[in-house]
Amino acid sequence: MSATGSTTSHVDTGFVRTRLGSFLAFMPLSVWTILHLWHNLAAFQGASAWQSEVTEYTHPLAQFATLVVVLLPLVLHIVWGLVRLKSARPNNVRYGFFANLKYAVQRLSALGVLAFLGAHVWLAMLQPRFVQHHAEYFGDIAHEMHHHGPTLAVYLLGTLGVTYHLANGLSTFAMGWGVVASRHALKKVEIASLGLFVVLLAMAWGAIYALYTAGA
Numbered sequence: 001m002s003a004t005g006s007t008t009s010h011v012d013t014g015f016v017r018t019r020l021g022s023f024l025a026f027m028p029l030s031v032w033t034i035l036h037l038w039h040n041l042a043a044f045q046g047a048s049a050w051q052s053e054v055t056e057y058t059h060p061l062a063q064f065a066t067l068v069v070v071l072l073p074l075v076l077h078i079v080w081g082l083v084r085l086k087s088a089r090p091n092n093v094r095y096g097f098f099a100n101l102k103y104a105v106q107r108l109s110a111l112g113v114l115a116f117l118g119a120h121v122w123l124a125m126l127q128p129r130f131v132q133h134h135a136e137y138f139g140d141i142a143h144e145m146h147h148h149g150p151t152l153a154v155y156l157l158g159t160l161g162v163t164y165h166l167a168n169g170l171s172t173f174a175m176g177w178g179v180v181a182s183r184h185a186l187k188k189v190e191i192a193s194l195g196l197f198v199v200l201l202a203m204a205w206g207a208i209y210a211l212y213t214a215g216a
């Protein structure tokens with residue numbers, strides 16, 4: 001194959017990988033995260049409502065499918081994200097624009113989200129299921145939220161990072177995929193992204209508040 005031919009195929013693979021990592025962050029990861037926050041609001045209705053919304057599945061296969069559909073894209077997105085983090089060159093000191101700040105915070109929040117998800121997936125999902133042989137109990141997480149300060153702080157900060165990363169990420173996703181191009185459309189997406197951030201944060205902190213009060 002000619003030199004030109006091999007360069008083209010190299011560029012194509014990189015392009016596909018970039019697109020795939022970006023698409024997985026949107027679907028299913030962002031959609032599932034929004035649903036997960038919504039389901040957690042069942043904490044306002046008490047233990048059995050929360051238990052059935054958040055931890056119960058109609059069929060063991062549904063549980064397995066969720067693991068594959070959510071955890072696999074998450075792992076792939078993390079690998080994709082870490083590669084992009086390595087090449088990140090924040091220039092906020094030289095250019096104090098809002099867009100440059102958002103670029104840096106998107107990457108900083110990615111590291112916070114990584115630490116939070118490591119703790120959250122282990123403590124709320126894997127450890128109860130594989131060590132204690134049952135799904136996380138409402139009483140346990142509510143008790144921790146009320147009586148263990150570090151747990152409350154980690155959930156408040158972790159969900160702040162997740163909601164910012166997701167809402168801002170969806171706007172960069174829209175730009176990257178050419179959904180928006182004009183200056184006017186960009187402004188609209190920025191406003192929608194800010195609105196989404198506020199709504200998602202209210203959902204997350206609302207669920208934490210409900211768990212905190214139930215754990216008293």
Ligand code: HEM
Pocket residue numbers: 022023025026029030033077078079081082084085106107110111113114117162165166168169170172173176
């Ligand atoms: C709940 C989990 C997560 C969700 C829902 C999520 C969602 C997203 C979305 C929608 C984007 C925008 C994609 C695009 O611009 O095309 C994004 C970008 C990014 N994510 Fe995540 N993400 C999550 C976790 C993580 C983690 C744990 C990391 C850690 C490495 C990470 C690293 C990144 C990076 C570095 C970017 C920016 C890529 C760029 O613009 O060049 N993400 N994320």
